[in-house]
Amino acid sequence: MADHRKVFAIGAEFNSAADLYHAAEKIRDAGYSKWDCHTPFPVHGLDKAMGMSKSWLSAFVFMCGVTGFITGLLLVTVTSFGLYPIIVNGKPIDWWPGLASLQFMFPPIYELTILFSAFGATFGMILRNGLPRFNHPVFNWSRFAKVTDDKFFIIIEQKDVKFSETKTKALLEEIGGQHISLIHEEEN
Amino acid sequence: MATNEQKAMDSYEVVLHCPKELERVPLVKNDRSFAWITEKVAVICEEPTRKWWWICFFLFAPIALFVPTLLAYQVGNGVGVWGENQPFGWAWDITNFVFWIGIGHAGTLISAILFLTRQKWRTSINRAAEAMTLFAVMCAGLYPGFHVGKFWKAWYLAPVPNYNGIWQNFRSPLLWDVFAVSTYFTVSVLFWYVGLIPDLATLRDRAKSKVKQIAYGIAALGWRGGNRHWQHYEMAYLVLAGLSTPLVLSVHSIVSFDFATSVIPGWHTTIFPPYFVAGAIFGGFAMVLTLMLPARLLYPQLDDMITRQHVDKMTKIILLTGSIVGYAYLMELFVAMVYSGNFYEYNAFYNRATGWYDWHYAMMMFCNVVAPQIFWFKKMRQNYIVVFFICQLVNMGMWYERFVIIGTTLAQDFLPSSWGHYTPSWVEVFTFIGTFGMFITLFIIFMRFLPMITIFEVKAVKKEADPHYHPEGDHKDEENKPKEAAAH
Numbered sequence: 001m002a003d004h005r006k007v008f009a010i011g012a013e014f015n016s017a018a019d020l021y022h023a024a025e026k027i028r029d030a031g032y033s034k035w036d037c038h039t040p041f042p043v044h045g046l047d048k049a050m051g052m053s054k055s056w057l058s059a060f061v062f063m064c065g066v067t068g069f070i071t072g073l074l075l076v077t078v079t080s081f082g083l084y085p086i087i088v089n090g091k092p093i094d095w096w097p098g099l100a101s102l103q104f105m106f107p108p109i110y111e112l113t114i115l116f117s118a119f120g121a122t123f124g125m126i127l128r129n130g131l132p133r134f135n136h137p138v139f140n141w142s143r144f145a146k147v148t149d150d151k152f153f154i155i156i157e158q159k160d161v162k163f164s165e166t167k168t169k170a171l172l173e174e175i176g177g178q179h180i181s182l183i184h185e186e187e188n
Numbered sequence: 189m190a191t192n193e194q195k196a197m198d199s200y201e202v203v204l205h206c207p208k209e210l211e212r213v214p215l216v217k218n219d220r221s222f223a224w225i226t227e228k229v230a231v232i233c234e235e236p237t238r239k240w241w242w243i244c245f246f247l248f249a250p251i252a253l254f255v256p257t258l259l260a261y262q263v264g265n266g267v268g269v270w271g272e273n274q275p276f277g278w279a280w281d282i283t284n285f286v287f288w289i290g291i292g293h294a295g296t297l298i299s300a301i302l303f304l305t306r307q308k309w310r311t312s313i314n315r316a317a318e319a320m321t322l323f324a325v326m327c328a329g330l331y332p333g334f335h336v337g338k339f340w341k342a343w344y345l346a347p348v349p350n351y352n353g354i355w356q357n358f359r360s361p362l363l364w365d366v367f368a369v370s371t372y373f374t375v376s377v378l379f380w381y382v383g384l385i386p387d388l389a390t391l392r393d394r395a396k397s398k399v400k401q402i403a404y405g406i407a408a409l410g411w412r413g414g415n416r417h418w419q420h421y422e423m424a425y426l427v428l429a430g431l432s433t434p435l436v437l438s439v440h441s442i443v444s445f446d447f448a449t450s451v452i453p454g455w456h457t458t459i460f461p462p463y464f465v466a467g468a469i470f471g472g473f474a475m476v477l478t479l480m481l482p483a484r485l486l487y488p489q490l491d492d493m494i495t496r497q498h499v500d501k502m503t504k505i506i507l508l509t510g511s512i513v514g515y516a517y518l519m520e521l522f523v524a525m526v527y528s529g530n531f532y533e534y535n536a537f538y539n540r541a542t543g544w545y546d547w548h549y550a551m552m553m554f555c556n557v558v559a560p561q562i563f564w565f566k567k568m569r570q571n572y573i574v575v576f577f578i579c580q581l582v583n584m585g586m587w588y589e590r591f592v593i594i595g596t597t598l599a600q601d602f603l604p605s606s607w608g609h610y611t612p613s614w615v616e617v618f619t620f621i622g623t624f625g626m627f628i629t630l631f632i633i634f635m636r637f638l639p640m641i642t643i644f645e646v647k648a649v650k651k652e653a654d655p656h657y658h659p660e661g662d663h664k665d666e667e668n669k670p671k672e673a674a675a676h
Contacts, residue, residue: 021655036414040222041386041648042422043655046415055423075347079355086357107364107442111371114435118375118428122382125424129417132409139412147413148390150222150647155414 005184008137009157010168011144012177017043020152023175024049027154030171034160038144038153057128061120068116072109073102080105141183155183215309215649217492222647228489229641230394237636240486244632251625258619259334267337271613275606276598280616281331283590284623286443286464288328289369290586292376293436293465294472295321299379300432303425309501311645312493315387316483317476318380319640323630324475325373327623332365361445368442375435379428382421385411386644440464447593454536454597457523463516470509470556471586473502474579479631481576483640493641500569506582507563513589514557532602539600540592544609548588548596555585 014020017039024037028051037046047054077099080086085093092098102109126132138144138155147153154177156168165182172180216225262269272279295317302310333342345366347356356363388408395401411417441461448460477499484490524530524537541549559581562568569575600607634640651657 017653017655018657036416038413039415039418040226040390040413041644041653042418043415043648043653045655047419049655050415052416052419055419057420057423058427061424061427076358079347080358084353084355086359088357088359091359105358107361107438107445108358108367110438111364111367111435114431114438115371115374118378118431121424121427121431122378125382125420126409128420131411131417132406134405134410136410136412145393148386148393148411148644149226 005186007158007165007182008140008185009155009183010163010165010172011138011141011153011155011179011181011183012172013143013146013179014152014154014177017152019176020154021046021049023154023172023177026175027156027171030162032156032160032162032168034157034163036155038138038147038155040148040150040152043152057121057124060124060128061117064120064124065113065117068113069109071116072112075112076105076108077102137183137185140185140187141181143179143181144183213495213497214651215311215493215495215497216646217495220492220650222650222652225493225646226390226394226643229493229639229643229646230391231489232487232635233391233637233639234394234396238486241632241636245629248625248628248632251622252629253625254618254622255330255626258615258622259330262334262615262619263339267335269613269615271611271616273608273610275601275608276595276610278335278594278598279610280591280612280620281335282446283587283594284620285328285331285335286590286594287471287587288324288331288623288627289372289443290440290464290468290590291472291475292321292324292328292372293440293468294476295319295324296372296376296379296432296436297469297472298476299383300429300436303429304433308649309498311649312490312641313476313480313498313502314645315380315383315638315642316480316634316640317472318376318383319631319634319638320472320476320479321376322373322380323627323634324472325369325376326630327627329369329373330623332362332369361442361449364442365446368439372435372439375428375432379432382424382428383642383645384638385409385421386413387639387642389413390643391639437465440468447597452536452597452601453530453532454524454540454593457520459516459520459523463513463520466509466512466516467556467586467589470506470513470560471582473506473509474582474586477502477506477575477579478583481572481579483635490641493646496570499572499575500566503563503569503575503578506579507560510556510560510582517553517557536597536600540596543596543600545592545596545599548592552585552588552592555581556589559585 012023014023020037020039021043024046027035028049037043037050039046077095081093081095081098087093089104091104092101143151144153154172156163156172162168169180220228270279270281272281295314298310298317299314299321302314333339336342336345344350344354345356345363385408388404389411392401392404392408395404441464444460444464447455448457450456480494481499484494521537521541524533528534540546559578562574562578568578595610598608599610647653
């Protein structure tokens, strides 16, 4: 393995969610920042153990919802009161009192609010996570395929200021990591 | 008692352990490991295609072909090939539309509302139920689209600027329907796909052939399961569940507005939205069980994940919503016959129950109100044959309900001179049969290529998934982790 390939990270494997959780707390306390826990399913409380704050994706979704609401509002009002007023059921065809009694065409506004929010949630999550990304260096580590099965991993990136091939490795060993290995940028 | 309390104060364990009869039954039977769950679910997509699959496929796919064939025939010859005519402007087509769209609602209820209410048992059935939702909405969407007559002008429903400068009538519940159903379908697809991403990554990591690796790999978007990703993922899932809940309630409410906002006696009622939503969930759960019970039979390994407990809970929901529907039927009768004092309202319901379509009404009452009452008995809820049979009655009953609401009302409205009878044409009958073929074909294709159980969520409801779980109890922490203990 004497190679000159660029190191991406050090990875360690854990057997259970509990082991990973305790290990994560130690890494957090050791002051690392560019690291992540990889798990087959979301582990409750791991955000806290890693010292992460709340996801603000919800704020983005809210903004998308507001956009959807405004889009819907403009769609129904501009067309019904401005571009193409249809007299039907004696309902208002003018901006006033139309705007004050919008419930007779509220459902499209409602549905567009939900539609835009749902797009925001889905694509916001995908983009916020930097996906799609098919060629990530962690995939070079053959053991990592188990992350979608039953193994738990901690990956500490080389970009981290506290990263040191020897010290980080020692820390991971100390907290119970198994199969600790260097992950390279290029394929093995 | 005093000593017990004392004990409880002294030892943490006594507080945590409840009496045996109150203990929760684990959601995954036989204490299966994470690897077991991955293996047993993923293997369905990986093993060579089974014989029964091909049999089902070649049985249902030709039936599914009725749909494009007969719709082409309808487009070529006009809506006249369907049996509907004045006063029967809406007949089997809208009945089938409401029937199919209603079925979809159970999927969204399981995936969204049960998620928000933290019903963990939903995890093993939500994927299949959501798939069912999508396929049911596809079947539903065909009907209004083709019912417009000039199918090539169906795009007029979409608010796009056009040469004539015409815009839609946003005051019409029919247009609300277009928005509601298309939003419902889109959001259901997004929700379903977001739920699929981690499981697609599982299939990608297990795939042996290059083609599968690439196909599942692209679909999984390069998912790595990092907690920094899970954090946003969980938020997105929560938000989508929160969005789908008002959405699913609005969709069937809006479908009911199609009727409720008209002036026809029998339709013009305010009870419709809650009554339709309860009916939709009722019928949808029956369809979920209709699909899941045979699936359990075909894949015995699913037995540990879709347990008797799951079936039991679903039948209880059927009982609950069936009773709500029954209450709505009776309330509707009471309002029309006694409370309203309206002659036409009275007659509409009198004719429903005793008129030309009286046996439809009787079927509806029996299948939807009487039959599910058997689920009061635990023995019946545990008997899969009974459950399956009752679910078929419910499926049927819900179709009759929609026909009773739509058909009988239109047949006999205000003036006897404008009454009219209706019989479906062969085109309508076979199109409807075709939608069942389409529904089942799509479902078995889904079973073959995508994990029908949400692998990662089932793992997450196991007790081992809790980071504070230790096999020998909390206080023996150190013994289980010698390495960590040494570090202290």
